[in-house]
Amino acid sequence: NAGVMQNPRHLVRRRGQEARLRCSPMKGHSHVYWYRQLPEEGLKFMVYLQKENIIDESGMPKERFSAEFPKEGPSILRIQQVVRGDSAAYFCASSHFGVEQFFGPGTRLTVL
Amino acid sequence: QKEVEQDPGPLSVPEGAIVSLNCTYSNSAFQYFMWYRQYSRKGPELLMYTYSSGNKEDGRFTAQVDKSSKYISLFIRDSQPSDSATYLCAPRSNQFYFGTGTSLTVIP
DSSP states (O other): OOOOEEEOSEEEEOTTOOEEEEEEOOTTOOEEEEEEEOTTSOEEEEEEEETTEEEEOTTSOSSSEEEEOOSSSOEEEEEOSOOGGGOEEEEEEEESSSSSOEEOOOEEEEEO | OOSEEEOOOOEEEETTOOEEEEEEEOOTTOOEEEEEEEOTTSOOEEEEEEESSEEEEETTEEEEEETTTTEEEEEESSOOGGGOEEEEEEEESSSBOOOOOEEEEEEO
């Protein structure tokens, strides 16, 4: 049973470009969470989604960031017009009933 | 005041030592108290969690929650070099919060 998968593992973008991060939850999981981790800081919650619905986006910046979890396919975290401050590790987690969260390996975004 | 406070360490102990990792939190609505282990450049891995106050033991690991003082602890007995990692506490209710993590090194 494959774990949570994220791709790409590393992503380099220039300022102003778009970044798309993908997350495939564990089989049977319908809850997906996105977190951002900056060096020397903890994981910061961004958004919680269930299939086709955003449940809680209180941690996601209102501008340039969006997330979706379509009926078919992976969850996508999209960052438009990236800036250097967006450089971080982005982790996706999935769960079945919403208590235990299983994390993916992360996508490390570098903005030049 | 931060929702979760965790001493970042680093903490360095000899193999076989008992390790105590601690967090404090401010939100009395937290009901679940999770502990994650994160190896360098990897995703966090859930170690264990407790619901409300009390203790929970799993092998060499014991999680302890004192809701009256808003204090969370993780104890590691007979620590091993493979325990060297960053440990994150994560209390939650409907909101999700993580401590900044404590870096632990177990020296053979």
